[in-house]
């Protein structure tokens with residue numbers, strides 16, 4: 121199936137260039153050359169890894185970015201696509217309307233060593249997610265983060281990020297919003313109930329009984345985000361090197377000083393030990409909320425029970441000796457938004473089959489998308505929005521932030537699923553651990569482990585029910601009218617498959633209370649791992665407590681801020 125478009129000439133050039141690159145690299149695994157060293161090795165190319173790799177290379181340092189997965193976006197040589205994208209420079213990752221393909225066909229894209237959904241491709245979560253893109257509420261920083269990481273401290277980094285990735289509330293390039301019946305019905309109903317319309321990223325602090333259109337990181341009708349901005353500028357520098365298909369196994373260290381990273385091929389990648397520049401080089405873990413703790417465990421850093429599990433696997437004979445282990449509470453403080461799905465139905469709501477857009481798309485919609493980047497396929501599946509917010513004070517006096525996210529999907533063509541996320545203020549925590557097969561698992565789910573969290577979740581649901589109580593033609597499908605909000609909340613198991621939101625954070629917490637001395641922190645305020653002098657963590661793992669909204673923008677911001685902090689540090693003492 122081919123569509124002729126004005127993009128096809130440019131697309132064809134891109135295509136041939138990519139063919140050439142893949143012909144050169146083939147499928148062979150290359151050995152790392154022993155005379156090569158980098159000032160910085162960044163492991164993982166997600167929301168945390170790409171921005172800091174760019175900033176460090178911009179400052180003149182040699183930077184190696186290591187990614188275990190393959191290319192995703194067509195921009196970087198990705199090839200996974202439905203037939204209707206053949207001959208274009210786009211893949212499934214580039215088209216907003218195909219973002220839910222991660223659920224339909226995760227093979228070769230999602231991580232196989234994590235018991236949750238996570239993207240193990242170039243871009244990590246930013247390649248597979250729905251692109252929702254939020255400027256954080258000031259309380260996200262002020263409630264959760266320590267000195268030096270308050271909202272005032274993060275202003276500059278926030279401005280830099282939003283200058284590069286402004287985001288949009290109307291992804292289709294003609295400025296129209298398609299299939300807005302769901303938004304109009306639900307948003308209109310909230311409006312009548314007194315909720316106020318806001319352009320969320322212009323007023324990030326207005327998140328109490330407000331609603332708005334979703335904001336996405338998309339640009340020019342494509343996914344955009346860090347892959348289309350930070351990685352582009354990084355790649356334009358001779359000092360920057362990207363190795364995909366390359367798994368970091370562990371850092372190689374002598375005491376608290378890291379000298380290199382041990383790599384394994386995952387296809388046409390690189391294997392062997394790659395060194396950091398002697399004395400001054402640094403390693404940055406950005407492998408995600410499960411990937412970074414796993415790397416720490418395999419490097420002999422973490423709770424003794426977890427290090428013993430690694431020692432008892434194939435790693436055992438080669439693992440750093442227990443006399444050099446650094447005991448830190450890695451994996452504790454795990455958190456995720458508590459997700460509660462409710463379902464409503466209204467005759468005005470119109471369904472669009474985004475799931476069918478892979479094999480049997482509506483041809484006129486693929487044409488408008490391919491020609492002009494307009495129409496439903498320029499919007500996130502499955503027609504996300506409105507988004508609305510409320511702050512509810514718990515019995516313990518703590519303000520809890522709720523972020524509600526609606527989408528049109530369900531068994532009935534008139535139905536909307538609305539997910540409630542419990543964000544900033546949540547006190548529940550869980551734990552991730554590692555199995556003997558070296559898979560990471562959520563051993564203690566973080567959901568609703570605090571009574572006041574649970575009460576606030578119930579209260580927030582009642583608030584929505586009350587706000588929608590007068591809407592003509594609206595039917596509650598879940599929970600049913602004869603079930604109380606409390607019965608409903610109590611009936612949902614507090615496990616990831618029923619509560620999960622894929623917004624995992626917290627497993628290498630930042631703080632001043634050094635975990636080696638019984639504190640809760642794994643990294644200090646410069647994101648340096650306690651007990652080391654050149655190993656950092658810069659990703660979702662370091663976030664101390666849950667943020668209000670989908671977290672990718674907050675992670676990009678903290679990565680920008682981390683770059684400034686790390687670049688300002690004196691070189692390691694040794």
Ligand SMILES: Cc1cc2nc3c(=O)[nH]c(=O)nc-3n(C[C@H](O)[C@H](O)[C@H](O)COP(=O)(O)OP(=O)(O)OC[C@H]3O[C@@H](n4cnc5c(N)ncnc54)[C@H](O)[C@@H]3O)c2cc1C
Pocket residue numbers: 163164165166167168169186187188189222237238239240241242243244245246248249250251252253254366367368369406407408409411412415622623624658659660661669670671672673675
């Ligand atoms: C399906 C889904 C939908 C989501 N939707 C949204 C959304 O719409 N908006 C939003 O803001 N957030 C969303 N999120 C969450 C968001 O994408 C993540 O919070 C964010 O990407 C986490 O950033 P990170 O840098 O911590 O890790 P990641 O982005 O997960 O990046 C980690 C990277 O490290 C690589 N890696 C791991 N281990 C190794 C290793 N040993 N060696 C080499 N490389 C390694 C991985 O392959 C991956 O590329 C979604 C997440 C998922 C899974």
Ligand SMILES: *[C@@H]1O[C@H](CO)[C@@H](O)[C@H](O)[C@H]1NC(C)=O
Pocket residue numbers: 127130131193194195209210214340342
């Ligand atoms: C595809 O090509 C168009 C036109 O040249 C360009 O604007 C766009 O950024 C490209 N997208 C990707 C993902 O390469």
Ligand SMILES: *[C@@H]1O[C@H](CO)[C@@H](O)[C@H](O)[C@H]1NC(C)=O
Pocket residue numbers: 328329511519
């Ligand atoms: C949120 O709104 C409610 C009701 O309008 C109000 O009682 C509460 O004080 C507000 N909370 C914050 C933090 O603004």
Ligand SMILES: *[C@@H]1O[C@H](CO)[C@@H](O)[C@H](O)[C@H]1NC(C)=O
Pocket residue numbers: 425428429432
């Ligand atoms: C590791 O193996 C030893 C010896 O086989 C065993 O005694 C110990 O319980 C194991 N520890 C863990 C954490 O699996």
Ligand SMILES: *[C@@H]1O[C@H](CO)[C@@H](O)[C@H](O)[C@H]1NC(C)=O
Pocket residue numbers: 487488491492
């Ligand atoms: C693309 O946009 C142009 C200019 O607005 C318009 O004439 C054309 O019909 C559009 N093509 C498609 C397939 O929508």
Ligand SMILES: *[C@@H]1O[C@H](CO)[C@@H](O)[C@H](O)[C@H]1NC(C)=O
Pocket residue numbers: 471473531532533
């Ligand atoms: C929903 O609409 C699709 C067409 O968009 C149709 O094929 C399907 O039968 C409808 N389903 C229901 C339950 O009405």
Ligand SMILES: *[C@@H]1O[C@H](CO)[C@@H](O)[C@H](O)[C@H]1NC(C)=O
Pocket residue numbers: 600602603
């Ligand atoms: C609520 O009503 C449904 C039918 O609509 C019924 O199946 C269910 O058992 C009832 N639940 C309770 C708690 O009464």
